Amino acid sequence: MIDDLEYNTEREHLIIPEYGRHLQKMINHAKTRETKEERNKLAKAIISVMGNLQPHLRDVPDFQHKLWDQLFIMADFELDADSPYDMPSKEELTSRPDPLNYPQNHPKYRFYGNNIKTMIDVALTWETGEMKEALVYTIANHMKKCYLNWNKDSVEDTVIFEHLFELSNGEIDLRNSEEDLSDSSSLLRTKTKYSNKGGKKSKKKYSSNRKRY
Numbered sequence: 001m002i003d004d005l006e007y008n009t010e011r012e013h014l015i016i017p018e019y020g021r022h023l024q025k026m027i028n029h030a031k032t033r034e035t036k037e038e039r040n041k042l043a044k045a046i047i048s049v050m051g052n053l054q055p056h057l058r059d060v061p062d063f064q065h066k067l068w069d070q071l072f073i074m075a076d077f078e079l080d081a082d083s084p085y086d087m088p089s090k091e092e093l094t095s096r097p098d099p100l101n102y103p104q105n106h107p108k109y110r111f112y113g114n115n116i117k118t119m120i121d122v123a124l125t126w127e128t129g130e131m132k133e134a135l136v137y138t139i140a141n142h143m144k145k146c147y148l149n150w151n152k153d154s155v156e157d158t159v160i161f162e163h164l165f166e167l168s169n170g171e172i173d174l175r176n177s178e179e180d181l182s183d184s185s186s187l188l189r190t191k192t193k194y195s196n197k198g199g200k201k202s203k204k205k206y207s208s209n210r211k212r213y
Contacts, residue, residue: 018053020053030081124171143163145187
C-alpha cells in the first residue's frame with residue numbers, strides 16, 4: 001500500500017493552484033471528450049464550480065470573463081470549447097512586459113535627497129523679494145536637517161551655504177549672509193523629545209479633567 005502513495009512532487013504541476021487538483025482533473029477530462037457539445041457542457045459546469053470556489057470574483061466587473069480566461073489558461077489553451085468571450089492568446093500571456101524607465105538621478109550630495117534639488121529649481125523661478133528669501137532659508141534649514149540626519153553630528157551653517165551655492169549653480173548665494181540657520185538641537189528635537197534614555201517612547205499623561213475639543 002505504501003508503494004501506491006502519491007506525492008505532490010510526483011503529480012502534475014498545477015497552473016493555478018488556488019483552484020486545487022480536482023478542478024484541474026476536471027479540465028483535463030473535458031479536454032479528452034470527443035464531441036464539442038460534451039466539451040461545452042463540461043466547460044460550463046467547470047465555470048460554475050470555479051465561481052463557487054472564488055466567490056470574491058462576483059464583485060469584480062465582468063468576473064465571468066475572468067473565469068473563462070482562467071479556464072483556458074489551466075487547460076494550457078488546448079480545450080476546444082465555445083466561450084462567450086474571446087479566447088486569450090498564449091503568446092500574449094507569456095510575453096514579457098516592456099521595461100520601465102526609472103529616473104536616473106545621481107545627485108552629488110545624496111543625503112539631501114532629490115526633492116531638495118526640485119525645491120531649489122522652484123526657488124530660482126520666483127521673483128526676488130521677501131517670499132523668495134523666506135523660501136531660500138526654509139530650503140537651507142531643511143538641508144541642514146537632512147545633513148544632521150545623515151551625519152548625526154553638528155554642522156556649520158557655512159557648509160550648508162556652500163552646498164546650496166553649488167546645487168543652485170551659483171544662483172543662490174548665502175555665503176556672506178549674517179543670518180543664522182536654526183540651531184542643530186532644535187532641528188533634531190522632533191526626533192529626541194519622544195524618546196528616553198532606554199530608547200522607548202514616552203507616553204504623555206493627560207489629566208482626567210482635561211478639556212477635549
